[in-house]
Amino acid sequence: MAESISRSLRDGCMEGEHAPALTIEDSLASSLGSSVFDHFLANLVSQIAAGKSQARGLVLVAFNRSPAFYLELLRRKGVDAQHVDKRVRILDCYSDPLGWKKRVPPLKTAQNLPVKANVACFSDARDTNKLMASILDLGKEFVGQDKSRFAVAIDLVSSLLRYTSLPIVAGLVNKLRSNDQTSCIVWLIHSDLHEQRVSAALAYVSTMVASIQPIAQCTDEQTSQQNSVWLGKNSDKAKLHVRLKRRNGRVKLLAEELHLDQVGVKFTAVGDQNSNAAKSLLPKVQFNLQLSEQERVERAKVVLPYEHQGNGEEIQIYDGRRSLSDSISISQPSVASPVISDTQVAPGIGEIHYVRDSDDEQPDSDEDPDDDLDI
Amino acid sequence: MNPSFSSPTTNLLDEALGIGCTGSVPWRIALVQDCVEASGAFLLHHLLKRSLSAEAAGAVVFLGLAQPFSHYDRVLRKMGCNLSLQRNKNKLHFIDLLDLEFLVAGGTDQNAIEDGFMNLYNRILRFIEANNLMHNNGGWIRIIIDDISLLEIAAQGSSSHTFDFLQYCATLTSELDCSLLILNHGDIYSSEEDQCLLSHLDYLSDVVIKAETLSTGIAVDVHGQLTIINKRALGELGWSSSKVYNFQFKLKENAVEFFYPGTKF
Numbered sequence: 001m002a003e004s005i006s007r008s009l010r011d012g013c014m015e016g017e018h019a020p021a022l023t024i025e026d027s028l029a030s031s032l033g034s035s036v037f038d039h040f041l042a043n044l045v046s047q048i049a050a051g052k053s054q055a056r057g058l059v060l061v062a063f064n065r066s067p068a069f070y071l072e073l074l075r076r077k078g079v080d081a082q083h084v085d086k087r088v089r090i091l092d093c094y095s096d097p098l099g100w101k102k103r104v105p106p107l108k109t110a111q112n113l114p115v116k117a118n119v120a121c122f123s124d125a126r127d128t129n130k131l132m133a134s135i136l137d138l139g140k141e142f143v144g145q146d147k148s149r150f151a152v153a154i155d156l157v158s159s160l161l162r163y164t165s166l167p168i169v170a171g172l173v174n175k176l177r178s179n180d181q182t183s184c185i186v187w188l189i190h191s192d193l194h195e196q197r198v199s200a201a202l203a204y205v206s207t208m209v210a211s212i213q214p215i216a217q218c219t220d221e222q223t224s225q226q227n228s229v230w231l232g233k234n235s236d237k238a239k240l241h242v243r244l245k246r247r248n249g250r251v252k253l254l255a256e257e258l259h260l261d262q263v264g265v266k267f268t269a270v271g272d273q274n275s276n277a278a279k280s281l282l283p284k285v286q287f288n289l290q291l292s293e294q295e296r297v298e299r300a301k302v303v304l305p306y307e308h309q310g311n312g313e314e315i316q317i318y319d320g321r322r323s324l325s326d327s328i329s330i331s332q333p334s335v336a337s338p339v340i341s342d343t344q345v346a347p348g349i350g351e352i353h354y355v356r357d358s359d360d361e362q363p364d365s366d367e368d369p370d371d372d373l374d375i
Numbered sequence: 376m377n378p379s380f381s382s383p384t385t386n387l388l389d390e391a392l393g394i395g396c397t398g399s400v401p402w403r404i405a406l407v408q409d410c411v412e413a414s415g416a417f418l419l420h421h422l423l424k425r426s427l428s429a430e431a432a433g434a435v436v437f438l439g440l441a442q443p444f445s446h447y448d449r450v451l452r453k454m455g456c457n458l459s460l461q462r463n464k465n466k467l468h469f470i471d472l473l474d475l476e477f478l479v480a481g482g483t484d485q486n487a488i489e490d491g492f493m494n495l496y497n498r499i500l501r502f503i504e505a506n507n508l509m510h511n512n513g514g515w516i517r518i519i520i521d522d523i524s525l526l527e528i529a530a531q532g533s534s535s536h537t538f539d540f541l542q543y544c545a546t547l548t549s550e551l552d553c554s555l556l557i558l559n560h561g562d563i564y565s566s567e568e569d570q571c572l573l574s575h576l577d578y579l580s581d582v583v584i585k586a587e588t589l590s591t592g593i594a595v596d597v598h599g600q601l602t603i604i605n606k607r608a609l610g611e612l613g614w615s616s617s618k619v620y621n622f623q624f625k626l627k628e629n630a631v632e633f634f635y636p637g638t639k640f
Contacts, residue, residue: 031606094546096546235604
């Protein structure tokens with residue numbers, strides 16, 4: 001499923017259609033959204049560098065993490081530095097989104113780090129028109145005479161929504177999608193930082209919505225220690241619910257599980273891990289802890305004591321001391337006698353063979369242990 | 376013997392936060408979230424003391440909005456740390472913000488509040504510059520804010536401007552060898568809109584420390600419990616595994632004891 005999302009981003013858009021857009025949304029209950037965003041971003045850049053995607057370059061709008069983080073991320077994912085320099089442009093909205101650094105004296109002791117050629121600082125996050133123009137300017141570097149396209153990634157729309165309103169952000173996204181030079185767009189949003197309508201509005205302008213949900217659900221009654229366990233479980237595992245919108249209007253719902261490890265995010269089909277885990281829970285002993293099919297069938301046929309069978313017949317009170325065949329043949333209740341295994345059982349009726357330890361003891365004839373029962 | 380010159384002994388809190396013997400930490404931003412019944416101020420005191428210990432190779436910028444300098448000085452003296460001495464040695468830069476009008480000195484409009492925060496950011500930058508010049512760009516800087524809710528009040532309730540300021544402080548943690556420690560109260564936000572700042576801080580932080588009371592009520596030997604969510608338990612970039620710690624604490628006259636539930640005798 002994650003593969004199909006990557007393919008969709010790689011293939012880009014058809015002539016006359018808007019660019020495909022992927023919304024990745026998470027929440028504090030399962031905050032692996034950034035890792036999932038990194039996964040799809042690195043995947044897309046790899047495809048671009050290999051020349052396999054429609055996009056010839058990527059413009060990354062970085063609000064949440066520094067440009068240095070993303071350059072390091074791509075290096076660790078194995079994308080050649082030359083390709084990164086050539087195919088990736090980062091619009092740095094992280095370091096100075098409001099222009100404060102231009103208004104205060106810079107640090108004299110700041111180490112003069114070389115300014116990366118593919119990083120452009122943006123200091124006016126409240127002006128979305130300027131932001132749009134900056135994105136298109138950076139993208140134009142990839143667009144040659146052959147009307148190539150470029151991909152756009154916004155690492156955190158939630159940050160943009162702090163500076164401006166939802167209609168303006170939705171308008172920006174729509175303009176990017178409808179731009180002739182845009183191949184595809186990816187963005188991340190933290191759904192619990194906004195009202196429901198924000199997530200809904202962005203979902204409407206997306207062709208794919210990948211929603212990250214916790215693996216284990218939390219209840220209000222959990223103690224703090226249980227909360228710790230719950231937090232631990234959800235820290236590196238989650239469920240990914242994807243909604244894909246087809247061109248014909250059909251909406252496809254898919255689900256996968258994801259977990260975070262040293263390499264990155266891995267996706268697995270739902271249920272694979274559960275069945276393997278269940279198998280591994282059974283202890284390895286010399287006796288059989290499970291029932292065979294025959295035993296399951298026999299168990300299902302057993303008539304439970306004091307249970308109405310629902311077939312309109314008179315309720316048969318099953319005295320656990322006698323075998324079922326005895327109780328059916330005897331019309332009047334009789335004195336209880338020790339249960340003896342009986343091989344002459346009516347066909348189609350299951351039976352549990354029970355041999356009591358006290359069978360060798362003769363009960364007191366005057367004493368009926370069931371005398372105190374009031375049925 | 377001055378306790379502040381003795382080697383700091385590690386405890387459960389130091390282990391959970393990964394505090395090294397030089398006071399350096401592997402995380403960039405830590406959020407302490409407390410409540411009325413379980414104040415988290417002791418955590419700031421403990422981490423302040425660890426940051427100013429003799430082995431510590433850095434300096435502290437302390438934004439004091441909740442208490443005057445004399446209060447922290449008195450508390451830390453009992454813990455064996457002389458804040459006045461550290462301030463004179465330029466290892467501690469205490470910014471007194473008790474007067475919550477500091478942001479609106481130039482007016483109460485939104486631009487004035489933003490300018491006020493920008494000036495505060497500038498003051499922090501100037502201290503970092505002075506510290507770097509003195510120590511030849513060596514050593515880390517820890518910025519401690521006590522507390523965010525008062526900063527919001529100073530900003531006339533504007534959580535947006537408050538978070539903008541925190542965002543700029545956060546950029547210092549990635550550009551320079553800085554870490555940021557913030558105290559916030561988790562039980563003063565009622566509406567969903569107000570909860571937004573709490574959630575923003577949670578997303579921003581690498582470590583979240585929650586101080587709570589025991590679910591069983593008040594106890595003599597146990598004053599509360601801590602839940603520490605360390606989102607970057609291993610490494611800075613790339614492989615980051617979340618680790619969750621849960622243990623209890625008892626506040627003594629001049630120290631804090633940390634122990635696992637059921638191990639206090």
